[in-house]
Amino acid sequence: MSRKTCQKITMLVAAFGFAWQVASPPAWAVSLNANAAPTNPASAMWTLDQIYNVLDTRTTNVAKRAGAFTEPNGGPTNGTRTLDDIMVLVTNRAPVPKTGMTQTWWPGDDGTNHIGVAWPTQRFSRVFTSGPGTNQIRDNLTGLIWARNANLAKGSAWDGNGTGIMAWSNAFDFVTNSTGIVNGTNGVDGLGGYGGANDWRLPSCRELFSLTDFRFTSPALCNAAGTNKWSANDPFINVQSAFYWSSTTCKATTYRAMGVGFDEGGLGHSSYKVQESNYVWAVRGGLR
Numbered sequence: 001m002s003r004k005t006c007q008k009i010t011m012l013v014a015a016f017g018f019a020w021q022v023a024s025p026p027a028w029a030v031s032l033n034a035n036a037a038p039t040n041p042a043s044a045m046w047t048l049d050q051i052y053n054v055l056d057t058r059t060t061n062v063a064k065r066a067g068a069f070t071e072p073n074g075g076p077t078n079g080t081r082t083l084d085d086i087m088v089l090v091t092n093r094a095p096v097p098k099t100g101m102t103q104t105w106w107p108g109d110d111g112t113n114h115i116g117v118a119w120p121t122q123r124f125s126r127v128f129t130s131g132p133g134t135n136q137i138r139d140n141l142t143g144l145i146w147a148r149n150a151n152l153a154k155g156s157a158w159d160g161n162g163t164g165i166m167a168w169s170n171a172f173d174f175v176t177n178s179t180g181i182v183n184g185t186n187g188v189d190g191l192g193g194y195g196g197a198n199d200w201r202l203p204s205c206r207e208l209f210s211l212t213d214f215r216f217t218s219p220a221l222c223n224a225a226g227t228n229k230w231s232a233n234d235p236f237i238n239v240q241s242a243f244y245w246s247s248t249t250c251k252a253t254t255y256r257a258m259g260v261g262f263d264e265g266g267l268g269h270s271s272y273k274v275q276e277s278n279y280v281w282a283v284r285g286g287l288r
Helices: 003-015 027-032 048-057 083-092 168-176 205-209
Strands: 124-126 136-139 145-147 243-249 257-261 266-270
Touching (some): 048 083, 243 266
8 A cells, every 4th residue: 555545544534533443352252262372372272073073972071182273274174074063963962961860779870870961060040130030040951941930820720729730731721821920911020921021831841851850859859059959949939749741742642741740850641631630830942
């Protein structure tokens, strides 16, 4: 660029009141590569192949590659994983989490091997720290959001006998009814939806079963930290050591529906959708 051209650009910038400045990168950009400068060996990262293989096989993390960052000579070649490959993998696999069992009853059993995806340090957390949103509890293992009140139905128009239990079809209506207390205008917190949300639903049997912790019984559920047995308001309230409905129908006997017994965390089926009455625990979120 000639000196005359530079002078013209400078005059134009001054005329419009602009000022040259070097913007500082946002905090999130800095944190992405906060280990060290690119020329420092500490800047070494994992390759896409390594990340893919760990996600694919659920093996222990491999060590970072050694040496400072080096610019690749070209794009991915045959046999090299891409970010697209990794995204497909993480959105289409359902790695099995640990059961929570820690006591060994027989060599080689679950209590010995502890196989599965490790639970997060904080198992459950409130979606919001104040206001009605504290009634939404996120499971940091699955990403699902559960109603803090595990027996919202008690005392409602759908309540079968004053305890909160109801028939299977009523469970759907209780959760989704537009004038009800879960998704409807008569929400218990006055927001037209429990916890400020109106997309609650009845969980599938696998979603419901994912809550269980086999270290404990009555109920088979851990506390928010994941370190001990559930107790009232840590983080849920009104958890019943009993059978909860899921939205999943038994294929062989379609007049039955699957559910989870939170006394010991058993996944089973309830005898008859119509004749039997069970508890309801609402959930929201999840991949489709």
